[in-house]
Amino acid sequence: MTIKVHGSPVSTASMRAFACLHEKCVPFELVPVNMAVGEHKSEAFLSLNPFGQVPALQDGDLTLFESRAITNYIAHAYADSGNPLIYKDPKKMAICSVWMEVEAHQFDPAASKLSWELCLKPLFGMTTDDAVVAEYEAKVGKVLDIYEARLSKSKYLGGDCFTLADLHHLPNMKYLMPSKAAQLFNSRPHVSAWAADILARPAWLKATGQ
Numbered sequence: 001m002t003i004k005v006h007g008s009p010v011s012t013a014s015m016r017a018f019a020c021l022h023e024k025c026v027p028f029e030l031v032p033v034n035m036a037v038g039e040h041k042s043e044a045f046l047s048l049n050p051f052g053q054v055p056a057l058q059d060g061d062l063t064l065f066e067s068r069a070i071t072n073y074i075a076h077a078y079a080d081s082g083n084p085l086i087y088k089d090p091k092k093m094a095i096c097s098v099w100m101e102v103e104a105h106q107f108d109p110a111a112s113k114l115s116w117e118l119c120l121k122p123l124f125g126m127t128t129d130d131a132v133v134a135e136y137e138a139k140v141g142k143v144l145d146i147y148e149a150r151l152s153k154s155k156y157l158g159g160d161c162f163t164l165a166d167l168h169h170l171p172n173m174k175y176l177m178p179s180k181a182a183q184l185f186n187s188r189p190h191v192s193a194w195a196a197d198i199l200a201r202p203a204w205l206k207a208t209g210q
């Protein structure tokens with residue numbers, strides 16, 4: 001039975017699931033959720049995710065929400081297909097998990113806020129708040145200082161291979177890189193090389209229709 005991802009191509013969390021499925025070469029069907037008309041708050045969608053947020057995944061009798069839980073499931077359930085994205089070695093995986101947590105708890109909150117101010121508000125005809133931008137540029141910058149140090153010693157955040165720790169960053173970077181926030185990445189040489197590398201991955205280009 002084909003995996004179904006209920007989501008939206010403009011949603012960062014949905015993109016995380018799409019990118020993972022493409023990396024793993026696992027076929028899936030996108031079930032579009034029209035957020036503009038509130039389909040994610042409909043009874044049908046709430047039966048998949050009671051929090052009313054995309055994405056939700058169905059694989060046979062399994063229903064999941066939370067994009068990072070979805071990517072973890074795909075990486076484990078389809079371990080023999082496509083790129084591994086996780087490590088079998090427990091110590092390597094523990095280090096990788098640290099950077100997955102860092103993305104979720106340090107990078108994402110600040111980067112999402114910055115994406116909203118710089119990229120999504122203008123798209124919706126709303127006015128960007130420059131004070132909020134300055135505050136969140138500083139927050140993202142602090143996280144990227146730590147990434148710069150990490151990436152000067154390790155090719156990828158999670159270790160020597162591209163893993164979920166890197167993949168989880170891609171959706172926010174898609175919105176930030178065409179904006180003035182790109183200088184936060186480009187001014188740090190190791191972060192800049194890492195960003196160019198992961199944003200050019202064929203699976204990511206496929207996931208985002210590039």
Ligand SMILES: N[C@@H](CCC(=O)N[C@@H](CS)C(=O)NCC(=O)O)C(=O)O
Nearest residue numbers: 011012013052053054055066067068
């Ligand atoms: N932590 C969740 C966040 C999901 C999320 O925030 N989805 C957004 C789209 S990117 C959404 O559905 N927003 C609508 C809402 O919160 O009502 C995940 O990673 O799946």
